[in-house]
Amino acid sequence: MKYRVIKGTKDILPVETAAWQHVESVVRRTMHLFGYREIRTPIFEQTGLFARSIGELTDIVSKEMYSFLDRSKESVTLRPEGTAAALRAYIENSLGEQSPLTKLYYIGPMFRQERPQAGRLRQFHQFGAEAIGSPSPLIDVEMMLLAVEIYRSLGIDKFSLKINSVGCEQCRPRYKEILIAALKNIESQLSPDSRMRIDQNPLRVLDSKDEHDRLLTAGAPLIKDYLCGDCKKHFETLISLLDSLALPYEVDGRLVRGLDYYTKTAFEISSAMLGSQDALAGGGRYDLLVEELGGKRTPGIGFAAGIERLMMVLEKSGTHSFTVPPPDLFFVALDDHARRWSFGKTYELRRSGISAEIDYLARSIKAQMREANRQSARYVLVVGEAELASRTGKLKNMKTGEETEVTLDALNIPR
RNA sequence: GUGGCCAUAGUUCAGUUGGUUAGAACGCCAGGUUGUGGCCCUGGAGGUCGUGGGUUCAACUCCCACUGGUCACCCCA
Incomplete structure (x- = not known):
């Protein structure tokens, strides 16, 4: 065969597009129901936007971005996620000046140059939402309800919602020092991967997949016990809201998100029906990001969900088989x-x-x-x-x- | 980036200790019905056995490299 798709990319064939369109329409309908409006940004941006927002030291920026020089020698990058571009557009178009709270959603392809495996592609598709302008835990909960409602509307109800707080610029550095000190004590017994993580990203050690690591860190300090007053109150309110709505969740003190910009609330929805890459959606609060990208200091929260992984769950649970209507x-x-x-x-x-x-x-x-x-x-x-x-x-x-x-x-x- | 497994018709797969015309099912095309589909019967087309090299009288089969796929690690949707 002379030409084939690029590694980690896939054709979505006519037999599958009906299911995709169904998912997309449920996503749009639910987003609109919750008051979110679609934003469509270019699929590539200045490289600096992603480096700045996601974090230079994250895996995404340091080794997974599709970056290249265009003809005028400017470094551009195929978007690896949706939040950075949405916020860039929010700031550039002064959306915050038109109303104090802006609720956006997007749906489209993302790109990361990783080794493909089950549930992981180099071009994959996400939908996601961003609510920019409110520091209230109410909007955090709305974000979770929104994601959950989309899955339920698609007939998926076997998933788990995990939540955590990753603190803020006040309490996280303090906690980090305490954690590093604790990890240094057991450093020699940790796996090589985790040993490296102590300096790179100590929080990561806590959600290591290595069983020995997990045993060793069973009693390690968790950030939820070291939150500052503000973060603690936020997290407690969030939990009481979830309880009052009878939305099942699980506090996972080891949950860490891979992007640097998260503050306070972090959450993840995962499915036991998937393989090793079991996260259906992930999100969290990013109260410093708008300012970091050159806007006014504005709190925000968002989530992103993988469509391919969602399709895998639909297929496994046998709830698919969408077809276009036949000729009359x-x-x-x-x-x-x-x-x-x-x-x-x-x-x-x-x-x-x-x-x-x-x-x-x-x-x-x-x-x-x-x-x-x-x-x-x-x-x-x-x-x-x-x-x-x-x-x-x-x-x-x-x-x-x-x-x-x-x-x-x-x-x-x-x- | 690292590692395991895999690669034979359009698809899913057989292929004996290496042995001469590489098979099946499904799908596709045609006929059985000179104007009627689905089931059935008959026939047909379709393969550089992933690519390149090596061993051998002989390679789909054994060895090496490469490419691609897949799963896992790292990390994430």
Whole structure:
């Protein structure tokens, strides 16, 4: 084969697009229900935007970005996530000046140059929401409800919502020192990966997949016990809200998000039906990010969800099988004259909203009937010399096999 | 970036200790019905056995490299 898709990318074929469109429409409907409006930003941006927002030291920025120099030697990057661009657009277009709270959603492709595996692609698709302007835990909860509602609307109810607080610029540095001190004590027993993480990103050590690491850190200090007054209150309110709504959740003191910009609330929705990459959606609060990107100091929160992983869950739970509606009428034409007449009629019917189809290969009647059957056409009309002469024909119901006499010039296809 | 497994028709897969015309099912095309689909019967098309090298009288089969896929680690949606 001469050309093939680039590693880690995939064609979404006609058999799958109906399911994708269904998911997209549920996403849009739910977003609108919750008062979020769509924003469409370019799929590439100045490299600095991502480096600045996501964090230079994160894996995404340090080794996974699709960056290249354009013809004017400017470094541009295919977006690895959606929040940075949404906030750039928010600031650039002064959306915050028009109303104090801006609620946005997006849906589209993202790019990260990682080694592909189950549930991980180099071009993948996400939908996500951002609420910019409110520091209230109410909006944190709305964000979780929004994500959960989308999954439920799609018939997915086996997932778990994990929440944590990662603190703020006040309490996180203090906690980090305490954690590093604790980790240094057991450093020699930790896995090589975790040993490196102590300096790079100590919080990561806590959610290591290495079983020995987990045992060793069982009693390690957790950030939720070291939150400052403000963060603590925020987290407690959040929890009481979730309790009052009877939204099942689990506090996971080891939950860490991979992007630097999160403050206070962090959450993740994961599915046991997926493989090793089990996160369906992840999000959190980013109270410093707007300012970091050059806007006014404005609190915000958002989440992003992977569509491919969602599709995997739908497929595994057997709730899929979406199809486009079949043709209402298939013309079987027996000669050139009939073909021309049927072709014209097809167009006429389509213009009046009836989905009509015709054979384009001048095949035998048997082959045309087979084609009509393959396409699951609801009705078939055989057109030959006799029909054109009498201006009447037999409309065949393909399900029952029964035929009824019709006049060609006033074709009426039963619903 | 590291590691395991895999690579044969359009698809899912067989292929004996290496042995001469590489098979099946499904799908596709045609006929059985010179104007009627679905089921059935008959026939047909379709493969540089991922690529390159090596061993051998002989390689789909053994060895090496590469490419691609897949799963896992790192990390994440």
